[in-house]
Amino acid sequence: MFVNFLNGETRNEKWRSDVNEQGEAPVLEHGSVKLSQSGVILDYLSELTGRFSAGTADERREILRWILFDNHKFTCYYATLRFMYGL
Numbered sequence: 340m341f342v343n344f345l346n347g348e349t350r351n352e353k354w355r356s357d358v359n360e361q362g363e364a365p366v367l368e369h370g371s372v373k374l375s376q377s378g379v380i381l382d383y384l385s386e387l388t389g390r391f392s393a394g395t396a397d398e399r400r401e402i403l404r405w406i407l408f409d410n411h412k413f414t415c416y417y418a419t420l421r422f423m424y425g426l
């Protein structure tokens with residue numbers, strides 16, 4: 340589905356009520372499943388495809404550790420910076 344992001348589609352009330360109350364993209368829709376947050380989407384796709392999944396509890400925590408690090412330190416700042424420079 341096309342998202343008119345640059346015209347603020349993710350910031351309007353319709354997006355929040357119909358798609359994602361967190362007001363963000365990406366959102367994955369797969370059958371009756373609707374997910375936001377890239378880390379959760381990756382976890383779902385891993386489970387669905389059986390690829391890149393953890394074999395042990397230690398591996399699961401290691402995957403979560405990197406997903407949370409990426410969300411907090413990488414995506415948060417670098418994606419915003421790239422967006423600002425790109426425009």
Ligand SMILES: N[C@@H](CCC(=O)N[C@@H](CS)C(=O)NCC(=O)O)C(=O)O
Nearest residue numbers: 349350362363364365376377378410
């Ligand atoms: N933690 C979220 C971050 C998603 C995010 O920052 N999305 C941006 C676009 S890349 C967004 O929708 N921003 C909406 C806004 O700033 O109004 C994730 O990992 O999915």
